[in-house]
Amino acid sequence: MAHSHYAEKARWALDLTGRPYVEDRHLPLFHRLRTRPVGGRSVPVLVVDGHAYTQSADIVEWAAQDGAALLPTDPERRSTAIELERWLDRELGPHTRRWAYSELLASPDVLNRCVAAEVPPLESLVAPAWMVLVRPMIRRAFRITPESAARSLERVDEVFRIVADRLAEGDGWLAGASFSAADLTFAALASPVLLPTRFGGALPRLEDVPPAMQAEVRRLRDSPAGRHALDCYRLHRARLSGY
Ligand SMILES: N[C@@H](CCC(=O)N[C@@H](CS)C(=O)NCC(=O)O)C(=O)O
Structure with missing residues (x-):
């Protein structure tokens, strides 16, 4: 799923290892034909030497052990980075997704x-018809209503405020003196509400989304936490994969 922000989190970490890998993109639900046989459900899944990592946090940890400078060596900062990553996985990712879908389903x-984007030719061919079926399923699966979307946007604002406070207290990064898994996770999971141009999968361009969404994206991009996420993309997202 080219637009998945959890997939972007894993892809970014893998790109930082400098190791080549093959990305196998599919339409929503077609993805399960690939994730189920290896014991997963959602994306991303990383398969290395026959072992499947089915959670983005495990893929980030794998990448950190394989050359990506994502986990500080200082034990306290390391556990802060990991705790923040887990917190953002829970408290930010689902809310940026719900709000962005609520805007884009229209x-x-x-x-x-x-x-x-970059799915196999047959899936590409059936995509418009397939998505007619999938769009209502997305609305149901993520319980998207005008009210829940508004609550999710409030939650995004709250997380952005907490992140900004942390950045103001520290050295300009979320866990210590340099970019870590916490900053990567924040930037990747904030991508549906910031639409960074260096997103490694496929997100819409700001000018292509509905005007109300554009206004919120501009507001969030201009916030201290939004600027931090965009800096992470500018400074640390070198490889442009895909789209
Ligand atoms: N906890 C998982 C969450 C991943 C996730 O929510 N992926 C979504 C896409 S953004 C997905 O695959 N949803 C469809 C499904 O669960 O089948 C992780 O961190 O990898």
Whole structure:
């Protein structure tokens, strides 16, 4: 799923290892034909030497052990980075996703272009019809209503405030004196509400999303935490994979 922000989190960590890998993208639900046989469900899944890592946090840890400078050596900072990563996985990712979907489900062409980016030719062919079926399922699965979307945006604002406070107290990074798994996770999971141009999968461009969404994205981009996420993309997201 080219638009998945959890997949982006894993892809970013893998890119930082400098090791080559093959990304196998599929439309929503088609992805299960690949994740289920290796014991997963959601994306991302990393398969290395026959072993499947089915959670983005495990993939980040794998990448950190394989050359990506993502976990501080100082034990206290290391556990702060890991705790923040887990907190953002729980408290930010689901809310940026719900709000962005609530805006984009009303723009099928924009959403379809993203979900179908670099999927196999047959899936690409059926994508518009497939997404007619999948869009209501997304709405149900993520319990998307105008009220829940508004609450999720409030939650995003709250997390952005907490992140900004932490950055103001520290050395400019979330866990110590340099970019870590915590900053990567924040930037990747904030991507549905910031639409960074260096996103490694496929997200819409700011000018292609509905005007109300554009206004919120601009507001969040201009906030201290939003600027931090965009700095992480500018300074640490070198490789542009995909789209
Ligand atoms: N805890 C998982 C969450 C991943 C996740 O929520 N992935 C979503 C896409 S953003 C997904 O695959 N949803 C469809 C499904 O669960 O089948 C992780 O960190 O890897």
